[in-house]
Amino acid sequence: MQTPATSIQQKPAWRRTLDTNGVFLLWTAFLLIFPFLVGAISGTSPTGRRGESVFQQGVMIEYLTYAMLAMSYNLIFGFTGVISFGHALFFGAGGYILGGAARALGGETGVIVGVVLAIVASTGLGLLIGIVSLRLKGVYYAMFTLAVAEMFYIFFRRNPETGSEDGFGLGSSLPELLGQRIVLFYLTVILFILMFLFIRRLMFSPTGAVLLGIRENENRAKTVGYNTLRYKLFAITLAGVLATITGMLYALLNRKVGPEMFFVNFTVNPLLHTIVGGIGTFIGPILGAVGLSWLERTIRSTVLTVGESQINIGQWWAIILGVIFVAVVLIFPYGVVGTWNRAAPHIRKWISRFLPGRNAESG
Amino acid sequence: MTPLLEGRQLRKVFGGLIAVSDVSIAVQPGTIHSIIGPNGAGKTTLMNLISGIYKPTGGSVWYKGQEITHMPLYRRAHIGIGRSFQITNIFPNLTVIENVRLAAQALSSIPWQFWRRADSHKDFINQALSHIALVGLSDSILKPASMLPHGGKRKLELAILLAASPELLLLDEPTAGVASEQVGEIIHTIDTIRAQGDKTVIIVEHNMSLVMGVSDRITVMHSGTVLAEGAPTEIAQNKEVQSAYLGELYSDVMQPKTGEGKHDH
Numbered sequence: 001m002q003t004p005a006t007s008i009q010q011k012p013a014w015r016r017t018l019d020t021n022g023v024f025l026l027w028t029a030f031l032l033i034f035p036f037l038v039g040a041i042s043g044t045s046p047t048g049r050r051g052e053s054v055f056q057q058g059v060m061i062e063y064l065t066y067a068m069l070a071m072s073y074n075l076i077f078g079f080t081g082v083i084s085f086g087h088a089l090f091f092g093a094g095g096y097i098l099g100g101a102a103r104a105l106g107g108e109t110g111v112i113v114g115v116v117l118a119i120v121a122s123t124g125l126g127l128l129i130g131i132v133s134l135r136l137k138g139v140y141y142a143m144f145t146l147a148v149a150e151m152f153y154i155f156f157r158r159n160p161e162t163g164s165e166d167g168f169g170l171g172s173s174l175p176e177l178l179g180q181r182i183v184l185f186y187l188t189v190i191l192f193i194l195m196f197l198f199i200r201r202l203m204f205s206p207t208g209a210v211l212l213g214i215r216e217n218e219n220r221a222k223t224v225g226y227n228t229l230r231y232k233l234f235a236i237t238l239a240g241v242l243a244t245i246t247g248m249l250y251a252l253l254n255r256k257v258g259p260e261m262f263f264v265n266f267t268v269n270p271l272l273h274t275i276v277g278g279i280g281t282f283i284g285p286i287l288g289a290v291g292l293s294w295l296e297r298t299i300r301s302t303v304l305t306v307g308e309s310q311i312n313i314g315q316w317w318a319i320i321l322g323v324i325f326v327a328v329v330l331i332f333p334y335g336v337v338g339t340w341n342r343a344a345p346h347i348r349k350w351i352s353r354f355l356p357g358r359n360a361e362s363g
Numbered sequence: 364m365t366p367l368l369e370g371r372q373l374r375k376v377f378g379g380l381i382a383v384s385d386v387s388i389a390v391q392p393g394t395i396h397s398i399i400g401p402n403g404a405g406k407t408t409l410m411n412l413i414s415g416i417y418k419p420t421g422g423s424v425w426y427k428g429q430e431i432t433h434m435p436l437y438r439r440a441h442i443g444i445g446r447s448f449q450i451t452n453i454f455p456n457l458t459v460i461e462n463v464r465l466a467a468q469a470l471s472s473i474p475w476q477f478w479r480r481a482d483s484h485k486d487f488i489n490q491a492l493s494h495i496a497l498v499g500l501s502d503s504i505l506k507p508a509s510m511l512p513h514g515g516k517r518k519l520e521l522a523i524l525l526a527a528s529p530e531l532l533l534l535d536e537p538t539a540g541v542a543s544e545q546v547g548e549i550i551h552t553i554d555t556i557r558a559q560g561d562k563t564v565i566i567v568e569h570n571m572s573l574v575m576g577v578s579d580r581i582t583v584m585h586s587g588t589v590l591a592e593g594a595p596t597e598i599a600q601n602k603e604v605q606s607a608y609l610g611e612l613y614s615d616v617m618q619p620k621t622g623e624g625k626h627d628h
Contacts (some may be wrong), residue, residue, distance in 0.1 A: 206484070207477035211468055213465045216454035223414070223452075224527050225440030225469035 002295035070243035070285035071271035079278035081215030086145025094247025122244035126237030153262035192271030278335030374421035400584035445529030461490035466526035
């Protein structure tokens, strides 16, 4: 009898690693040479404070933070089946705690204390919200988390200590090292890859299997003996910590924090990115986040010239996004990656008919 | 002998409806105990009270002499109570093997491992495979559970239940909606469980030939109360049961397969 474990053991180990991770390694290599690649193409230096390469690194950092936010959201939404509308809470908390510590203490000490404090605080926050509210089901849980996040948004918008609507800048309080774009770029790439690997590892582990079981059928998971509340608590706290890390990177990139980090946009965007890319897939959230963010940036800066008049289609971005979202949901009900995963075996079978010497169809 | 499971004066009220009214039931270890009765008699409600899905309005549930009335659902699996459902209750987008492996992993110490690969624990895979073989699903281990035909899902439900190796199995209509030619396979599975001898089973079932064939004891429910309780032969000859529930319709299938008990009369 063939088990899933025995069926893949026919090839040598290095070959299996390459088969399953080849694409991943290729993308890693692309990210690692990205600053120099852009630098070479545009003839600008990848280091320093300005120039095309440095600018594009900033764009890439932004895309990667959005991707990380979507990945962390997918952990609860796509893999555990819990819908939260309060993800921005953790994103904002990361930014403000790091910013606050940097402003109060300054330099390296400020950043280190800020990072530790943010992770500890978001763990506490995740546990607290979970313990108070996880017994609520579905929409009620979503509404509760939305209310908590909005509360923080309104508080920080009104709080003069933290600069009210404007927030506050970090520029002068950050260490010199983090002022270099390329340092922040590689920090982001490393954290991005670690987060990707960590989530993948988690989802193939016994604990990940339980999370999937909860998504599939929580009551069944309970009756076979899992304390599902505890697993959901684990998932939302972990996703919260990952979102906090992302929020800190975002604050370091912009060199400021503001109340908009708590705004519902930073919950809805990862939600849309995950749905468009593919709920409950590893690559889907990344593809959705990078794809849609790239599209937004491109469309916002596009001005169409029709005859005499110029149309700034950037103004229509929200409508365009809406159309894309509806189209994707209709055409790719499982998101781009999810639909591809379902269709790929059929497509391969269909293609193999036309390839000589391959008898995938016979037998 | 102390019963393995005991319900004392169990009562469940939904709004104004008394679904179960002061029902007491004692299930002896190693026996197969069936609960029968017409639709709306309160059989599934009683099952939900015993398994902990519902909290009783009154009364208590005892397992091995320990009160478990307020024990949470997941804890009951850990003390040896497993349950299957009338409405198929599986993990639809996971493969058949993963459905069963997940249940096998539940009572072990590994669920909180999040660094090792789940499929590196070969013992759970092997356990799952043997349970899948027992219910006859070996051909479809890598299929998503949602792709199985209805009968297959019912079998998978049994395999999930068995994977947690419970001492007490609560089966809620294991043959509900199963095509008649496949009912035999499910009866065969229950017979196999019975032959192993170390399990106690409570079955809610409509299929009379199944009930008469496998049960050691039968409780007949009617309008939320117990109408009669006894060995299959006694139940078959009980006039009250016949008139209240079974009527003429079942008179030919009511003959128990075993001859025991006939000498009493």
